[in-house]
Structures are given as structure tokens and as C-alpha cells.
Amino acid sequence: MSFGIYKMGQGYWVRVLSAVGVGLLGLAAAAWGWGQGGAVRLPPKSYTYQVVGIDGNLAPGATVDLLVPNRETGVLESVGTGVVEDYRAGSFGTGSIEVGTFSSTDTRDAAIDAEGIRIDPGFNAAVGGSGASVTSNPIFPPIYLQAGIAAALLILTAFGVFWFVGFGRKPVDFLVATDGEMKKVHWTTAREVRGSTIVVIVAAFMIAGILYGIDQIFASIFRMIGVLEA
Numbered sequence: 001m002s003f004g005i006y007k008m009g010q011g012y013w014v015r016v017l018s019a020v021g022v023g024l025l026g027l028a029a030a031a032w033g034w035g036q037g038g039a040v041r042l043p044p045k046s047y048t049y050q051v052v053g054i055d056g057n058l059a060p061g062a063t064v065d066l067l068v069p070n071r072e073t074g075v076l077e078s079v080g081t082g083v084v085e086d087y088r089a090g091s092f093g094t095g096s097i098e099v100g101t102f103s104s105t106d107t108r109d110a111a112i113d114a115e116g117i118r119i120d121p122g123f124n125a126a127v128g129g130s131g132a133s134v135t136s137n138p139i140f141p142p143i144y145l146q147a148g149i150a151a152a153l154l155i156l157t158a159f160g161v162f163w164f165v166g167f168g169r170k171p172v173d174f175l176v177a178t179d180g181e182m183k184k185v186h187w188t189t190a191r192e193v194r195g196s197t198i199v200v201i202v203a204a205f206m207i208a209g210i211l212y213g214i215d216q217i218f219a220s221i222f223r224m225i226g227v228l229e230a
Contacts, residue, residue, distance in 0.1 A: 005166045011179035015165040018175060022164060026157025030150040037146035042138035046085055046100030047111045049127050049134055054093045056123035060084050064099060064123070067116030078118070080110035097125070098137065 058064075065078040082099035089095040097117060104110045112134060118124045127133050164171045188196075 006172045011176035014175045014179040019161045019165045022161045030153040033149035033153045034146045037149040044136035045139045046098050046137045048098045050096055051125035052094050052128050054125045058087045058123045065118045066110040066114040068113045076116045080104035
């Protein structure tokens with residue numbers, strides 16, 4: 001089976017303009033896919049905690065306990081562990097800790113609920129501070145997903161355009177036949193369009209003037225007989 005252009009050179013402009021139209025639809029679909037990809041919540045690979053009250057030292061690779069309050073006593077207790085992927089100390093006992101590779105010992109989501117981080121002994125900090133205390137880090141940047149969706153839609157559009165205007169026998173035969181019928185159409189010349197436009201404008205003003213005159217005549221008559229107040 002040949003993958004060349006079917007009936008090359010026939011129905012040129014109809015095929016070109018059809019390809020442009022389908023291509024614009026494909027671009028619109030790609031833009032839509034880009035936006036939808038940005039709205040997808042990807043699974044997190046780690047969480048970044050803003051911490052305060054830091055006591056001790058911490059290094060990447062360390063295993064830390066994630067602490068949440070006990071539902072009955074309110075005392076912080078460990079509900080899981082995680083591995084420190086990044087640690088940045090700030091000023092006045094604040095900082096940020098990125099933790100991944102979780103091992104939860106509780107049915108609650110320890111990564112989200114954690115209110116404290118601890119290595120016993122050696123390090124202790126409370127989750128909190130200004131802004132969001134816990135932020136998730138997706139398994140890969142969302143822009144990769146957006147670009148992948150947009151690229152897939154553009155590739156599908158390209159194949160669709162090629163099949164519709166170049167390879168598919170039925171659609172190409174239809175476009176070629178359409179081009180033949182279009183050549184039989186009598187297209188109005190620019191002079192005829194200008195003349196018709198002038199006639200329409202003049203007629204519209206004439207009708208408006210006539211209606212205005214009739215309205216004034218009836219208004220005068222009605223005022224004379226007292227139907228309308230002067």
C-alpha cells in the first residue's frame with residue numbers, strides 16, 4: 001500500500017483550506033489539553049515541611065519520625081517515618097525539610113497530618129510557620145504532562161490532516177468533487193458587490209425617512225384631535 005498523496009494536484013485549494021481548518025481545530029485541542037494537564041493532581045513523591053523551633057542538626061538521607069497529636073491525649077506521637085531528601089535551615093530556628101519514602105504505621109496520612117518531625121535523639125522541630133506548612137512535590141513537573149498531552153493531540157491532528165486531505169480515498173474524492181462544484185459557482189464581482197451595497201444603504205435611508213415622515217404626520221393628527229398631549 002502506497003502512502004503517497006492521492007490525486008495530487010487535484011482540488012488544491014479545497015484541500016489546503018480544509019487542512020488549515022483541521023489544523024486550527026488541532027491547535028485549539030492542544031491548548032485545551034495543555035490546560036487540562038495543568039489541572040491534574042499528580043501523585044506526590046515527597047512533601048516539603050516549613051518547620052519552626054528547630055533543635056539539633058539534620059542531614060539529607062536521615063530517617064525521621066513524623067509526629068501527629070494523639071486523638072485522646074493530644075501528645076505528639078510517631079505515626080510513620082520518612083527519609084530526608086533536602087534540608088534548608090533558615091534564621092531564628094526556622095527552615096524547610098523535604099521528606100520522601102514514607103513508611104506509615106497509622107491509617108491516617110502521616111505525610112499530610114504531621115505536626116512535628118523528630119530524630120530521637122538528635123533533632124526535633126514543629127511543623128508550622130507563615131504560609132503553607134506542608135506542600136506536596138509531584139513525581140515529575142506538571143509541565144511535562146501538559147507538554148505530553150499537547151504533543152499527542154498535535155501528532156493525532158497531523159495524522160488526521162494527512163489522512164483527510166492526502167491519503168484517505170473517500171475524503172479526498174469528496175474534496176476533489178467539492179472543488180469541481182465550486183468552480184461552477186458564479187462569484188459576484190467587486191463592482192456588483194459595491195453596487196448592491198449602495199442600493200441597500202440608500203433603500204434603508206429612504207425607508208427610514210418615509211417611516212419618520214408618516215410617524216410625524218400621525219403624531220400631528222393625534223395632537224390636533226387631543227389623543228396626544230401637546
